[in-house]
Amino acid sequence: MSEAKIRIENLYKIFGPNPQSVLGDVQHGMSKQELLEKHSHVLGLKDININVPEREISVIMGLSGSGKSTLIRHINRLIEPTSGRIVIDDQDILGMSKDELIEFRRFRASMVFQKFGLHVHKTVASNVAYGLTIQGTPEAESKERSKKWLDRVGLSGFEDHYPSQLSGGMQQRVGLARALATDAQILLMDEAFSALDPLIRTDMQGVLLSLQEELHKTIVFITHDLDEALRIGDTIAILRDGAVIQQGTPQEIILHPVDDYIYDFIKDINRSRVIQTKSVMTPGEAVDSSLTLSHDLVLEEAIQLVTATESMQGNVVDENGEVIGSVSLEQIVDGIARPVAASGDDVQYR
Ligand SMILES: Nc1ncnc2c1ncn2[C@@H]1O[C@H](COP(=O)(O)OP(=O)(O)OP(=O)(O)O)[C@@H](O)[C@H]1O
Numbered sequence: 001m002s003e004a005k006i007r008i009e010n011l012y013k014i015f016g017p018n019p020q021s022v023l024g025d026v027q028h029g030m031s032k033q034e035l036l037e038k039h040s041h042v043l044g045l046k047d048i049n050i051n052v053p054e055r056e057i058s059v060i061m062g063l064s065g066s067g068k069s070t071l072i073r074h075i076n077r078l079i080e081p082t083s084g085r086i087v088i089d090d091q092d093i094l095g096m097s098k099d100e101l102i103e104f105r106r107f108r109a110s111m112v113f114q115k116f117g118l119h120v121h122k123t124v125a126s127n128v129a130y131g132l133t134i135q136g137t138p139e140a141e142s143k144e145r146s147k148k149w150l151d152r153v154g155l156s157g158f159e160d161h162y163p164s165q166l167s168g169g170m171q172q173r174v175g176l177a178r179a180l181a182t183d184a185q186i187l188l189m190d191e192a193f194s195a196l197d198p199l200i201r202t203d204m205q206g207v208l209l210s211l212q213e214e215l216h217k218t219i220v221f222i223t224h225d226l227d228e229a230l231r232i233g234d235t236i237a238i239l240r241d242g243a244v245i246q247q248g249t250p251q252e253i254i255l256h257p258v259d260d261y262i263y264d265f266i267k268d269i270n271r272s273r274v275i276q277t278k279s280v281m282t283p284g285e286a287v288d289s290s291l292t293l294s295h296d297l298v299l300e301e302a303i304q305l306v307t308a309t310e311s312m313q314g315n316v317v318d319e320n321g322e323v324i325g326s327v328s329l330e331q332i333v334d335g336i337a338r339p340v341a342a343s344g345d346d347v348q349y350r
Contacts, residue, residue: 005186005218006052006075011084013070013242016041019082032241044070046243048084055216057208059233061223066239068222072190075220076109077101088186106135110179114191116171118163124150124174125159131182149177153207169200173207180211189221193228205232226265230254230274238262251279272300272336280335281316281325289313295324303332 014022014035022030022039032043045067052058060068073079074086077093086093088108096104110131111117118127125146132142150156153173163171172192179187193201209232212219223229229236230250237247246258254274257263278295291314293302306314312329 003054004051005054005089006050006220007085007087008048008050008052008071008074009085009087011045011048011071011074011086012082013044013067013074013079014041014082015044023082043242045074045081046241048242048244050237050244050247052218052220053235054218056234057212057219057221057232059221059223059229059236060239061226061229061233061236062239063224067242068224068239069190070242071239072188072220072222075186075188076105076111106131107182108184109186109188110182110184112172112175112179112187112189112192114194116163116168116175116195118171118174118178120163122162123159124155124161124163124166127163127174128177128181131178135182145181146177149181150174152180152211153177167200168196169204172196172204176204176207176211180215180217185218187217187219189219191222191224194223194225201228208232226269230269238265250274251276255279270300272303273298275299275335277302277316277327277332278324280331281327282331283325285326286315286323287311287313287326289315289326291315292317292321292323293327295319299332299336302327303329303336306332 012023012026014026016022016039019041022035022041025039026035026043026046035041035043048071050058060071062068070079074081077096081094093104119130122130125143128146128149129142132145137145147156147159150159153176155170155173155177158166158170163174166174175192193204196204205228221232233250235247235249236253238245238253240261246253246262248256253262254266254269254271257266275298276295277293277297277299280299289309289311291305291309293305293314293316295316295318306312306327306329314327315323316325316327318324
């Protein structure tokens, strides 16, 4: 895993007239419900500790009201914490002056919003150039960069259109181009695709993933949708009532849900499309089979290849083509059928 670009440490956020007066109670375990009933304060975030690795997509997932928006808005200090630290590139952003903060938002962190946040009276090209204009970039250069990013998100030819002339999916492409045009290393995406129809949404996820293969931004992506989280997240943190219940890679979360709450989230997913060969294989030496399977091949595809062999097994190779283990038909079927730990042990939920 890459180094942490953003470190969120012991972060608490309490909404209400006097958060400091009830912070101690929350730190000693007072629940969200009790805090509301006894002290009329709302617990937004509770002891959040998350490392956001550089050049990866970190998904924050949770149901409505779990604290996702509150959390992402701390990263560019649209919200001030009650307590805790947010360290970006080894700098505690809570110590930034007003000017440093403006600089940070202009050059280092861009945001993509659920409702696109476009200027309705500006053309598509001006919307994309907006961040560059406030950075002080000369007009000709802004224009050129705006055009380049519109090309990259598949909107060349739409420069002079207005947002209302575009579909929702196209408007969000403009939102994405605007965020990318500033060259900020950090992208904060708050339910960025949630307002889109399912097919367009899947399409936008593909656009983001293919751009990311080349750009390697540090992306914090908020969603309430598990399929989206599994598809785009290098890591996922799941929030409930303002606290992180589990964080890990999609494979870890599916194979090792820490409790019933997480299990309820994952139990209906199509495991064969998410679990990869490496997660069910026996690590070690090659077995007698002419079949090689990539370590990240999903089980749905692996099962077809393995059933076509005589020995009903194959060797698993890493990205360099080196054998790292083997997998049998039985292991694949087991992985698809029920939750198993990477070790092959059954997972107990209670
Ligand atoms: N300004 C505020 N004042 C009081 N309570 C707030 C404020 N902002 C958020 N909250 C509360 O904090 C909790 C977390 O809210 P938040 O909006 O971060 O959740 P969310 O997971 O983003 O939900 P959604 O998906 O519905 O946007 C909720 O209980 C919410 O009511």
